Amino acid sequence: MTSRSEKARQALMDAAEELYALHGVEAVSNRAITERAGSANHSAVAYHFGTRDGLISALLRRHMDEVGPLRTARIERLDDATDLRALIACWVLPHVHVLRSTPAPAWRARFLFQLRTLPSADTLTREAMADADDPEALTARMSATLGDLPRGILHARAQIAAGVLLGVCAEFERLVALGDQEGSWEEVGVFLIDAIAGMIAAPVSPGGHYDPPRSPLGI
The missing domain is CATH 1.10.357 (Tetracycline Repressor; domain 2)
Structure with a gap:
């Protein structure tokens, strides 16, 4: 994984952690996470983590x-x-x-x-x-x-x-x-x-x- 890709991945994780903390997991869309992370690619969560559970699993492992x-x-x-x-x-x-x-x-x-x-x-x-x-x-x-x-x-x-x-x-x-x-x-x-x-x-x-x-x- 390139440093640029890893930086984007970490930004998505940080954005998800914040939005999930504030609003609850079920209330937050993957699109909202990508927008909070400053990404124009609304499929970024799917690209890096596959699914929402994949993203949450990455947060827990971190x-x-x-x-x-x-x-x-x-x-x-x-x-x-x-x-x-x-x-x-x-x-x-x-x-x-x-x-x-x-x-x-x-x-x-x-x-x-x-x-x-x-x-x-x-x-x-x-x-x-x-x-x-x-x-x-x-x-x-x-x-x-x-x-x-x-x-x-x-x-x-x-x-x-x-x-x-x-x-x-x-x-x-x-x-x-x-x-x-x-x-x-x-x-x-x-x-x-x-x-x-x-x-x-x-x-x-x-x-x-x-x-x-x-x-x-x-x-």
Whole structure:
């Protein structure tokens, strides 16, 4: 791929991320993306990505390519005595670090949050995470620190935690864009670790074994 072609491709991805973040995936046409990217070729999305799902897959892979090495490095530093908060940090902090490092104006967190409503989001996310460290490895280590917490409850709470992670980051990104945020991305990360650790380790009441469908969209 030539540098000119790659530049055009990145411009389309940046435009899509912004428009999807602002308006939702279903409300944005490929033509609107090409116009926002400054391209006169209204078939540019089809040329570079094939379909809308191909474009979204590229956006997810771009994010995971940035998150993945940071997560791997954290996991490699873990030891056998690692506690629950350190395990959750391996999941939360690489994601937060990438969002913090995204040049302004940033739309990444809001795009990922909007993506939850897309029917193909789970499939696309699984494909984007295919080469990532196995999330089951972290889940297994969490389970070992939690004693008698049923594995199904852990998975169900992790699904809720994924929504919390995406929602909190999307809202903070929005406030940053408005200049109304209090605190920093680092403080958001610590807040999320504390909140998620508290929820995952909470006692299980009788009748509290609801197990929602599993989704990987907690990237």
